[in-house]
Amino acid sequence: LTERLELPKQRDEIYVLADTFNQLLERIHAGVERQKQFISDASHELKTPLSIIEGHAKLLIRWGKEKPEVLEESLGYILAETARIQLLSQQLLMEAELEERPVSVGQEWTDLAELLQQIVDQGGSLYPEVELAYDRSEGSYLVGVSPVFLQQVLQNIVINALKYTPEGGRVHITAFSGLGEIAVRVTDTGIGIPFEDQPRIFERFYRVDPSRNRSSGGTGLGLAIVKKIMDRIGGIISLESTPGLGTSVNMTFPKVIANPSI
Ligand code: ADP
Secondary structure (H helix, E strand, O other), rough: OOOOOOOOOOHHHHEEEEEEEHHHHHHHHHHHHHHHHHHHHHHHHHHHHHHHHHHHHHHHHHHHHOOOHHHHHHHHHHHHHHHHHHHHHHHHHHHHHHOOOOOOEEEEEEHHHHHHHHHHHHHHHHHHOOOEEEEOOOHHHHHEOOHHHHHHHHHHHHHHHHOOOOOOEEEEEEEEEEEOOEEEEEEEEEOOOOOOHHHHHHOOOOOOOHHOOOOOOOOOOOOHHHHHHHHHHHHHHEEEEEEOOOOEEEEEEEEEOOOOOO
16 A cells, blocks of 8 residues: 545544554655665765776776886775775664664663773874863763764764864863763864855765865765764754864763662
């Protein structure tokens, strides 16, 4: 059955049943449309790295033996694009998983401040040319969310701040443990996001002109995943940015009040 049911004139049980059926049908249609869109977006995103790999493989066949500089350059491109496809498939899987399976809340516990410290250490070694500071208030940082999802959120935001901040810039992370929630703020002195792009920045595959950043390896999926996870765990995320001056991301996470060991 794919047709909507005609609603009877009388608002009786049949009416309610038919109306419920129509609503269900609409949701199924919307789901199918979303899936179609997802597959078309994903294959579009895969096309670019694949055609770059193909082009360089052809160059290698033609010139690889005679010209060592072509060999080196083309292999570099092939490796970079392979890494991009790997990241893309990993993020696509995460996106699809989020779509299908709800993020379980309250079944696992994570110490957000500790996780943040690990991400800061890792980010600092990846981007030593940017100054990175992390301050936190006293208090508990327990969140009832699996570390896998929490890491996706925090890592994406911190790495973006570092990635889009030029050499000599600064990224400042603060964490505050309040009564019922934990607030995290990530501020950078980077390139910022043009005002016209800001409303769409959490959309899947949305990227501001990719030539702006130092490493063009992004996928445009990071913030979409972040937003989805935040919505599922009852968190809030907002972003303020001034082009040329920098970006600030504010996040709040619901805090676990009780001590899980009791
Ligand atoms: P990407 O993989 O391209 O980084 P994201 O979804 O993480 O994808 O981010 C989407 C776009 O938002 C990026 O392409 C970048 O243009 C912009 N962006 C995200 N964070 C920042 C930031 N801190 N400063 C400047 N631009 C940013």
